[in-house]
Structure formats: C-alpha cells, structure tokens
Amino acid sequence: MEKQRIAVLASGSGSNAEEILRHFEGSALAEVVWVGCNRPEAQAGVYGRTRALGLETTPIQADQLKDGTVLKMLRLARADWVVLAGFLLRIPVEMVRDFQGSMINIHPSLLPLFGGKGMYGMHVHRAVKAAGAEESGMTIHWVTEEYDEGDVIFQASCAVKPDDEPEQIAQKVAQLEHRYFARTIDALIRDAVAQTSLQHE
Numbered sequence: 229m230e231k232q233r234i235a236v237l238a239s240g241s242g243s244n245a246e247e248i249l250r251h252f253e254g255s256a257l258a259e260v261v262w263v264g265c266n267r268p269e270a271q272a273g274v275y276g277r278t279r280a281l282g283l284e285t286t287p288i289q290a291d292q293l294k295d296g297t298v299l300k301m302l303r304l305a306r307a308d309w310v311v312l313a314g315f316l317l318r319i320p321v322e323m324v325r326d327f328q329g330s331m332i333n334i335h336p337s338l339l340p341l342f343g344g345k346g347m348y349g350m351h352v353h354r355a356v357k358a359a360g361a362e363e364s365g366m367t368i369h370w371v372t373e374e375y376d377e378g379d380v381i382f383q384a385s386c387a388v389k390p391d392d393e394p395e396q397i398a399q400k401v402a403q404l405e406h407r408y409f410a411r412t413i414d415a416l417i418r419d420a421v422a423q424t425s426l427q428h429e
C-alpha cells in the first residue's frame with residue numbers, strides 16, 4: 229500500500245504542524261507532503277519549523293484559496309488528507325466537497341463552546357477566562373461548510389483555575405493539542421486504510 233499523503237495548512241506559529249511532521253517522520257502509513265501558510269514568513273513561525281525538518285512551507289494568498297489555486301496545489305501534491313493546523317481562513321465550499329471525509333481541523337476549546345466566527349487563537353482563551361469556565365480543552369473535528377460545526381472526532385479537556393490567565397490556558401490547551409492531534413490523525417488514516425483494504429478483499 230502506498231503511503232497516504234497529508235497536506236497541512238497553517239497560519240502562524242506552526243507548533244501543531246511541527247508535531248504532525250515529527251510524528252509521521254519514518255512512518256510506513258503516511259507522510260506530510262505539503263505545508264501551506266497564508267501569512268508571509270516574517271509573521272509565521274511555521275516556515276522555519278518545517279524547513280528544519282526538511283520541508284519548505286508554500287506561501288499562499290487568501291485570493292488563491294478563493295479562486296481554486298490552492299485546491300489545484302493540493303491536487304498537484306496528490307494530497308489524500310488535508311489537516312488544518314491553526315489555519316484561520318474559511319475553506320471554500322469546493323475544497324470542502326473535494327476533501328469530504330478527509331479534511332480535519334483543530335480548535336482550541338471544547339466545541340460547541342467558544343467556537344464560531346472570530347473565535348481563534350488567544351480570542352478563545354480570553355473568552356474562556358471572561359466566562360469563568362472551570363475547564364477548557366481542544367477539539368478535533370471534520371471540516372464542513374460552516375465554521376467549527378463539523379462532527380467531533382476527538383476532544384480532550386484540562387482544568388482552568390480561577391487565577392489562570394489566558395496565556396496559561398493557552399499553554400494547557402497547546403499541550404493537549406501536541407499530545408493528541410498527530411495520533412488522532414494517525415488513527416483516522418489507519419482506519420480509513422483498513423476499510424479500503426477490507427472493501428478490496
């Protein structure tokens with residue numbers, strides 16, 4: 229069986245993208261073949277992180293996402309899976325449809341809490357703090373045409389103490405993301421491959 233090909237889209241620091249790259253280094257199941265970022269290198273750590281692991285991040289523009297150029301890039305990369313790892317632009321419907329059942333997103337809260345438009349990165353952790361929530365966490369979910377509304381694949385939670393600042397909440401959530409994101413992707417791909425081989429028996 230050929231290795232499954234993963235494309236990652238990121239917008240910022242790229243710590244999750246890095247974890248995913250590290251996880252699949254040397255894997256017989258899958259490999260990260262392409263990483264794209266909608267911010268320039270000066271504003272996004274993901275370029276340096278992937279370069280250190282031997283993969284150049286491709287800069288993309290918001291317009292290229294809308295006009296189908298990014299979809300072409302993904303097809304050219306022969307991506308089987310698309311992973312949104314801190315990607316902050318809305319995915320156009322054609323791309324969602326093309327990768328139905330093989331595009332996933334990570335969100336830094338326990339969806340449906342603290343999700344939707346404008347809820348990303350530190351905005352989420354500030355809202356968690358402002359609401360006085362006693363727990364937060366991360367959600368991995370399928371990507372659909374609406375923000376943060378696809379079926380949940382996996383969630384993990386952490387306690388929020390009354391004196392935790394948004395930065396501390398962010399750190400706790402990032403730890404969960406780094407612990408679980410890549411292994412959830414791995415499990416999904418493993419299942420999908422097993423299903424496909426069953427169908428071919």
Ligand code: GAR
Binds near residue numbers: 238241245315334352
């Ligand atoms: C992650 O916490 C991810 O959950 C969040 O952006 C961060 C990216 O960090 N995504 C969203 O807020 C999407 N709505 P990273 O660039 O270090 O991986």
